[in-house]
Amino acid sequence: MTAWHLSGVVLPGTEPTDLWISDGVISAEPPGDAQTLARDVWIMPGLVDAHCHVGLAAGGAVDRATAEQQAITDRDSGVLLIRDAGAPVDTHWVDDRADLPRIIRAGRHIAVHKRYIRNYAVEIDPEDLVSQVEHEARAGDGWVKLVGDWIDRSVGDLRPLWPADVTEQAINRAHELGARVTAHCFGEESVAELVAAGIDCIEHGTGLSGEVMEQMAARGVGLVPTMTNLEYFPDFAAAGEAKFPTYAAHMRALHATRFDVLGAACEAGVPIYAGTDAGGRLRHGRIAEEAELLATLGGNEFALGAISWRARHWLGAESLTAGAPADLVVYNADPREHIAVLHHPRLVVLRGQPV
Numbered sequence: 001m002t003a004w005h006l007s008g009v010v011l012p013g014t015e016p017t018d019l020w021i022s023d024g025v026i027s028a029e030p031p032g033d034a035q036t037l038a039r040d041v042w043i044m045p046g047l048v049d050a051h052c053h054v055g056l057a058a059g060g061a062v063d064r065a066t067a068e069q070q071a072i073t074d075r076d077s078g079v080l081l082i083r084d085a086g087a088p089v090d091t092h093w094v095d096d097r098a099d100l101p102r103i104i105r106a107g108r109h110i111a112v113h114k115r116y117i118r119n120y121a122v123e124i125d126p127e128d129l130v131s132q133v134e135h136e137a138r139a140g141d142g143w144v145k146l147v148g149d150w151i152d153r154s155v156g157d158l159r160p161l162w163p164a165d166v167t168e169q170a171i172n173r174a175h176e177l178g179a180r181v182t183a184h185c186f187g188e189e190s191v192a193e194l195v196a197a198g199i200d201c202i203e204h205g206t207g208l209s210g211e212v213m214e215q216m217a218a219r220g221v222g223l224v225p226t227m228t229n230l231e232y233f234p235d236f237a238a239a240g241e242a243k244f245p246t247y248a249a250h251m252r253a254l255h256a257t258r259f260d261v262l263g264a265a266c267e268a269g270v271p272i273y274a275g276t277d278a279g280g281r282l283r284h285g286r287i288a289e290e291a292e293l294l295a296t297l298g299g300n301e302f303a304l305g306a307i308s309w310r311a312r313h314w315l316g317a318e319s320l321t322a323g324a325p326a327d328l329v330v331y332n333a334d335p336r337e338h339i340a341v342l343h344h345p346r347l348v349v350l351r352g353q354p355v
Ligand SMILES: [Zn+2]
Pocket: 051, 052, 053, 085, 277
């Protein structure tokens, strides 16, 4: 395996340094025969998309060739670690491919019958939640994904899917099995109930109250707002308008307040991480757009941590210290000053090899 050398600023640091790669990992010592890959550059620990779906498209499950292309598109945007937030197919075959990003899976989305997008989730009765969580905890890589709320057509508005006592039992069971739990929450009720029940992370979180933010900050409950996805709330509203005007108005209100709510969560100290919600209806490879929107909440350095070193630490992945896997992205300018440079990685190195 070729040994490599780069010289530049390794974020979040500020001083230029030499980075050596040998046998796929960061080397503390210069290897004898290293070839220089780049000089005078800015280097980020491999980017993280913490809410992404590989193996899922608008109609549900996709074939292996399509899933492979999704993973390649993410990789080429600099995303080298994915937390898959629910896929209807098993993508563990990706783990045998040195050229594809690392994936931490949540198994399948868990929803109640007819209470989520068709063909995405495993749909169950609420009383079967604990046993389904056991199944998904074993099928995934340390995460379980619940659909926390969705439109209830009988009331014409967003409603939680699960009785609060059932989710608490399910979250406790996941924790016993060593898995963390996250949930899709658009509205106010579901997120309050799930945080009270001891959940580990919230997806979207547009219905967060000040009180719930304080609880999340105190307990270190993660928040992955998927800001590029929230831009589509008016489309959800328009699609439901004729039959469900209350729901449509609710979605528009959540959309209108999204920057205020998420900005307040950031200020309250809720740990926020980047997720594009790629797969489903949304295309892959949008981490730069997500970072630009996150930067509006807490600045460029905050957004860069949310797509890289902070998210890596949260998911148990190392950054660019000696002995760590050499997963990194190289830029021609400092993304702290020019966040738009994220759209144009100069070089992506995965497992110590340029891709
Ligand atoms: Zn999603």
